[in-house]
Amino acid sequence: MLTNPLTKNIGEPGIVTTLEHYLENGGYRGWRKALHMAPDEIIQTVQDAGVRGRGGAGFNTGLKWSFVPRGKDAPPTRYLVCNADEMEPGTFKDRLLMEHDPHLLLEGMAIAAFAIGARRAYIFIRGEYHLAAARLETAIEEARGENLIGTHITGSDFQLDFHVHRSAGNYICGEETALINALEGQRAIPRAKPPFPQVSGLWGKPTVVNNVETLCNIPHLIELGVDWYKKLGRGEDGGTKIFGASGRVKNPGAWELPMGTPIREILEQHAGGMQDGLKLRAYLPGGGSTDFLGPDQLDLPMDYDAVGKAGSRMGTGTITVLDDHTCPVGLVLNLTRFFARESCGWCTPCRDGLPWAVKLLMRIECGEAQPEDLELLREQARRMGPGNTFCALAPGAAAPILSALKLFEQDFNDHITRGCCPYDQERQHIPLAV
C-alpha cells in the first residue's frame, strides 16, 4: 500500500521532479481518472474521505467545494486559488512540496478545478518562494505542452489554465479572503462573510481557496479511493500529513507521516530529540499562532481534534520546539513582533493592541517592566479573543502570549524582579544550532 503519497517523488534534496519522472511514477493518473468522473462524484469522494484543510483550519475540503453553486443558474465563471502564501512562523511544508514535486500540486489543482468547474486557477505564492514559483511555472509549461492542462486537454473538452501570482508579502494573505483581495490588486484585508468565497470570491465569482498540501492530497485520493485514504491515518483523520520540527532538535526537518502520529514520535524519532545538553521546555504544535503545549503533552496524536482538546491547535503541523536555554519571553516577543508587523490594520484590537503587546513584551524582556505590566499583557491578549476581532490573525497572535503567560509565569516574573533577562548570560555559552 502506498503510504507516502505526498512525498513519494521526492528523493534527493534539491532535485525537482520533472514531468517525465512524475509521469513515470504514475503521475496524472488521478487527473485522467477524474476527467471521466462527474464533478459531483469527485466532490463526494473528497468529502467522504474527510480530507481536512491542511492550511491550519482543518475544514472538510469536499464540503467546501460543495458550497460552490452548481446547476444551470450558477455563474459560469468560477476560480480555484491555491493558497501557497506559506508565512506561518516555523512552517515550511508547502515549500517542500512545491519545490520538489510541483506536478503533484498541479494535478491536485486540476482535479479540484474540474470538480468545481473552474477554468482558471491561480497559485498565490509567497514572494520569497521564488524557487518554488519558478519551478511551478516550468511545470505548468511542461503540463501545458503535454496537453495535461490548457485549451486542448487530451480526452476532454475541459479547459484549464494556471497562473502563478507572487505575493507582495503579507502574512494576512494566508487568510483566504485577504488573499483574494490581494490577488485582485486590492488591499490585503479580510473580507466580511457572508458572502463566502465559494459564492462570491475572486472578482465576485465563486471561488475555492485551498492550501498547497490539501490539494496535493487529492490526486492519489482520486486514484486510489476513499478506503485507501482513510487507512493512511492512525487516528481520527485520514491521510498523511507533512509534519515538521524546528528549534534546537538534533534533526530539524519535515516528514510525511500518517495523520495522528504522536508528537513524541515526531520529535524523538524523526527530529532526533533535543540537542545534547538541552531539555524540551515546550512546543508550538503547528506554527506561531498556536498555543504552547508542555512536555506533559508529548503523547498527543497529531490530529486536529486531539490537539484542539489539549488546548492548542494542530495548525500547519510543523512543530516549533522551545528548549530550556532559550528565553520564552524572547520567543513570544519575537512572534508577537511578527504578528504586530503583519497586522493588516483593519480592526482595532489587532492593529493597536498587538503593537502595545510588543511594547510590553519588550519592556519585560529588557527587564524594564513593572509587575502590573503582566496583567496588562494578559488583558491585551484576552481582548484579541475570537469574535472580538475581524479575523483570526489576532486570536492566533494571542495564543502563544496567553499560553506562555500560563506556562512560563515564573520566567516572566523573573524578568521583572531581576530587571534583566535571566537567559542573557547563559546564551553566550550555548552554541546556536545552525
Add this chain to the structure above:
Amino acid sequence: MPTITIDGRQYEVEEGQNLLASCLSQGLNLPYFCWHPAMGSVGACRQCAIIEYKDSDDEQGKLVMGCMTQVRDGGIYSLAAQPAQEFRGAVIEDLMTNHPHDCPVCEEGGECHLQDMTEMSGHTYRRFRGLKRTHRNQYLGPFINHEMNRCIACYRCVRFYRDYAGGDDLEALGRNNQVYFGRQCDGKLENGFSGNLVEVCPTGVFTDQTFSRHFVRKWDLQTAPSVCEHCGVGCNTAPGARMDFSSRDENLRRVVNLYNRDINGYFICDRGRFGYEYANSDLRIKNVLIARREQVIETTGRRKDKLHREIEPPAALELLASAIVDAQRGRRRLVGVGSPRTSLENNFALRQLVGPGNFFAGLGARDLELLHTLDRIQRDPRISIPTMPDIEDADAILVLDEEIGRTAPRVALAVRQAARNQQRDHARELKIPLWQDASVRQLRGENTPIFVLGSSASTSLEDIAREQRLASPAAIASFAGRLAELITAANGPTTGDEAGSGRTPLPEDLEKLLRGVADTLLSARRPLVISGCGSGEPDILAAAGKLATALADKQGSPCATYLACPEANSLGLAQFFEPGEGTLEQLLEDLRERDSVDPPVTLLVLENDLYRRLPTAAVEALFDRAAEVVLFDSLLQPCSRRADLVFPAAATPESQGTLVNSAGMLQRHYMVYEGSGYIQESWRWLVDAVNDPACREAGIDTSPALLRQWQHCHEVTAAIAAALPCFRNLTEAGPDENFRIEGMKLARQSHRVSGRTANRAHLHVAEQAPLTDPDSPFTFTMEGVQYAGASPLQANIWSPGWNSNQAIHKFQQGVGGPRRGREPIPRLQREPAPMPAWLAREKLVQEPGQMYLAPTWQLFGSGELSNYSEAIAGLTDAPCAQLSAADAGALGVAPGARLQLRLPGGEITLPASVSDHIAPGVIAVPVGLREAPDLAALLPAAAEIARIENPEPVEPGESV
C-alpha cells in the same frame, strides 16, 4: 416588527436592521466609529460591542459587534453587561495609544466624535507608556487640512471618498498601526465631495481649512437652518457665524451639512460647503453707495464706469423714494430686473414695487425659455419629480446632456448610489442585509444600467455609466425622441417638426444603442430620466420630457424625471412670468422703442450680474438707456460699475426667504447672523423706500402701497401666496415669527456660547440688548429652545454626550429616517397640464465648417457667488475651447493654439485644448467664469473658426 430585550427593557425595532442602528434608533447610547448611517457596517473598529444571550437562561452571553449583528426577534442583549463595557473601554484604550493629546489645539475639539465616544466608553486613565507613532501630513488642496497623527483608522474617509463618492485619489496606504490615509503624493483632493471628509472623519484628521482661517469652537457658532444658494438642488445647510473680533462684525465661519433626507441626506458638495466665503469677501457691499459726479479717468476704468462714495441710508432712500413718487406721477418709469439667485420674497417685492408689467426676469430669452420648458414638463401629470432617495432607488437611468456632476452635484452622488442597485438586489437574493456594506460591495457584477449622453463627457459618471456616448445636442435630442417613439411603438404620424422627432439622423453608435436603451428603460421598474438646462438647448429638455411621458404612458404611472435648474431660485423666478415674457432682450427692445420718449427709466437691478445673462454690448446698451441704475446686491459685481445707487443686500445666510429648487420644493432659509454695516434684505430696502417720508407725503395708492404693509418676512411670503396660485402653500415652508415652543423662541446660539458680555466689553461694560429678529422665531442669543429634538428648525445638531454632527440620529425617526417633527417639504402648486409638442428649434449649426459651441459648467468656477470665495477662486480654470482630437486634427489646431471664433453675438478668442472628452463637431467652452462672464450668454452657438493662431514652431535644438 421584532421585539428585542436590551438590558431588561423591551423595544420594538425595525426588522432586518443591525443592533447598533436599532440601539441608536431607540435612543440608546452605543459608541461606534466605522459604521455610518449612509455607508453601513464594515466591522473595523470593534467599538459597538454588546453582549448577545442565546436565551433567557444564558447568563454568560457572547460578545458581538452591534453593527455586524442583525436583530433577532426575541433576542436578548445587554449594553451594560460588564464584559461589553470593558471591551468598549479597551477598544478606546487601544485607539488612544496613538492618538495625540492635542484636544485643546485640535479644531475638532468640542465636536469630536472620538471625544464623545471616549467619554461614553468610560476609558479615563492612560496605561500605555510607549511612544506614539507619528505621520507626515499632506497638502490636500485649499479645502482640507490633514493631520494624520490623530487618525484612529476607522476607514470612514476612504469608504466615503472612494466607495460612496467614487474618488480615487485618497486611499489607505501601508499596514498595521502605520496605516496611512492620504494621497500617493501631496495635491488637491480631486473629488467634488471631499469636504464631507470633515464631517465623516470622527476626529480631527480632516478639518475644514477655510474654517481654520477664522476658527471658533462649534459651541461658539450661532446657526440657523439655511439652504445652499450655489445651485438648484437646494441642499440644506447649517452655516455657522460668530463675531469677528478684529472688525467687530458678524462673520460667516463655515457651512456644514444639515440633514434633510429628501434632498441632501448626510452630504453636500464642495461648492456648497466652501462657497460661503463670498459672504466675507472684501467685495461685500456694507454701505449704501452713490455715484460720484467725477468722471472716471479712462486709464483706471471704462468710460461709463462710476466712482462711488458712501451715503447715509436715509439720503439714499429719499432718492429712491422720489423716484417711486415720480413714477406714481408718470414722470418716471421704474423697471425691475429680478434674480434667480435670491429669494421669492426679494423678487416679489421688486415686482410689486414696479408692477408686473415692468418686472423682468433678469434672464436672457434662452435661459428663461429653458426654465419655462422645464416647468411645463414638470407640470405634466405623467412626470414625477424624484427626491434624492428616489434617485438612489432608480433601476435604470438615462442622462441627457446634463453634466449633473457640475450643475447638480448632489444628484450625481445619488446616481452613484443608484448604480449599485443590481448589487443590492443580488445581496437580497443571498439574504445579505444591505447595511452589511463590506459584504454587499463584494458582490461584483454589472452596475445598474446608466446611460449618459452628452456633448462632452461626464467625468462624474463615466466610471459608473454602462454606456457613455458623445454626440451633438441635436443628435442627443433626436436620440431621446426616437427612444420615445420606440417606447410607445408609435407608427402614427409625427409632425416631423416636433422637438425630438428624430429628424436628425443619428450617428451609427447612437443608432445601435437605441434598442438596448429602450428595452432597458421599458423593463425597469423605477426608470429615471435626468436632464436640465445645462446644455442651453430647450430641445434637449423637450425631448427628455417626451421620452419621460412616453415611458409614463407605457408603465401606467408617472415617470421619475429630474431636470436640473441652474440656480438656487431659477424655478421660483420663472413662476412670475408667462412663457415668452420677461426676458432681458424684451426689456432692451422695450427701452429701445421708448428711447426718445419720456419718462426716463430707473432700472432697479436685484442681486444679478447681468453680464452673465447677455452679451456685454447688450448689457451696456441696457444701462445706457436707463436714466438711473439702482443695484441691490451683496457683492460689488460688475454691474455695480454702472450703478448710480447701490444698496447693500443680505447674502442668503444673512436673510430669510424662500427658494424653489429644481424639484419644485419651497424651502425657507433663515437668517443665521445679521449682516454687517447697513446690510439688509433687498425687499426691506424697497419697503424702507416706500415708507420714506417722501413717499408718505406724496401718497401712494397703486401696487407699491402693498409694501407698506410689510414689516415681517412672513407678510411678504403671505402676499406671494395670495398673489400667485402656484405659491399658495408658500407659508407652509416654515412658521412665522410668532411661532413658539412652550412659549419660547428657538436659540441660534448654543447653551455653551462664550463671550456674551466680553465680546463688546471694550466698548461698554453693560451687556448690549440682543438683536431682535422680526422675521423668524429665532433669538440671536442662547435664550430659547436649543434642543434639536424639540423642533426640526434647530440647526445646531447637539445632544448630551453627542457633540459632533453624529448626534443627528437623536433627531431622526429611526436612523436614516426623516427628521422628527419635520413636515413634508411643500412643493409648487402648479396647474397640471400635459406638456405640448414643442417644435424643434432651428439647428444652430447650419453650414459645413461651423462648429457647435457648447457651454460646459464647472463645479468650481461657474457658480456666480462661489467664484468670490477664496478657496474656490483659486481652483477655477482659465477660459478655453476644448475640442476633440479628430476635429483638432482636421482643423489643424496644434497644442497651444488660440482659436478666434466668430459667433452671432460677437467674436471671442480662446486658447484651444484637445480632449478626448468632447463630441466631434463640438467645441466645449467653460462658462460662468469670473474672467469671462458673458460666455454663458453667448453659448450655445454656432461658430465659425475665424483664425487659428498656432504657436510658433520651435526649431529642434533651439532653446526656449
